Amino acid sequence: xxxxxxADLFLGNNGPDNWVGTTVKNSAARLEGAxxxxxxxxxxxxxxxxxxxxxxxxxxxLPLPYDGAFMETFYKAFFLVRAFLRADARVxxxxxxxxxxxxxxxxxxxxxxxxxxxxxxxxxxxxSQRDLLQTADVTxxxxxxxxxxxxxLVENPSPASDPxxxxxxxxxxxxxxxx
Numbered sequence: 001x002x003x004x005x006x007a008d009l010f011l012g013n014n015g016p017d018n019w020v021g022t023t024v025k026n027s028a029a030r031l032e033g034a035x036x037x038x039x040x041x042x043x044x045x046x047x048x049x050x051x052x053x054x055x056x057x058x059x060x061x062l063p064l065p066y067d068g069a070f071m072e073t074f075y076k077a078f079f080l081v082r083a084f085l086r087a088d089a090r091v092x093x094x095x096x097x098x099x100x101x102x103x104x105x106x107x108x109x110x111x112x113x114x115x116x117x118x119x120x121x122x123x124x125x126x127x128s129q130r131d132l133l134q135t136a137d138v139t140x141x142x143x144x145x146x147x148x149x150x151x152x153l154v155e156n157p158s159p160a161s162d163p164x165x166x167x168x169x170x171x172x173x174x175x176x177x178x179x
Contacts, residue, residue, distance in 0.1 A: 006036070008023055009023075010022060020039055021039075023041070025041070033059050038058075039059060042071070043063065043071045045063065080097060080106070083106075091110055
């Protein structure tokens with residue numbers, strides 16, 4: 001658990017309460033391994049940049065698409081919160097947040113700065129139009145492919161596959177993102 005403080009994100013499942021320390025970086029070169037970290041997420045560089053185990057860092061490298069996808073959303077939210085906090089919980093100037101929707105969110109936070117944080121989070125959640133999102137519970141899906149240094153990509157691996165494999169599973173029954 002000593003390196004878990006370096007986690008940027010925890011991925012897991014509420015059911016069995018299993019969580020994995022994850023590092024999120026803006027490039028593969030910035031990934032760092034640490035005790036307690038098991039997944040390294042970064043923007044995908046090209047089509048040959050695929051999930052794989054990195055023994056040197058003791059991480060599963062997980063490249064994700066950037067434009068309009070998780071990585072862009074993660075960094076946009078991170079930079080918004082950082083600018084808001086640096087402005088002493090006030091609306092930062094346009095030079096710090098050029099997007100109008102970012103400044104709008106900061107204005108909503110400023111208007112609620114005297115309320116308890118959990119009350120503010122709930123108020124923002126109520127404003128979020130969750131009906132526009134398609135959500136699903138995480139379910140166990142058998143892997144459709146496995147990746148290892150020795151054997152490369154193996155489609156439909158047997159259950160007794162090499163323990164060094166990184167398995168790749170589709171999202172069960174939907175292409176929606178879990179929120």
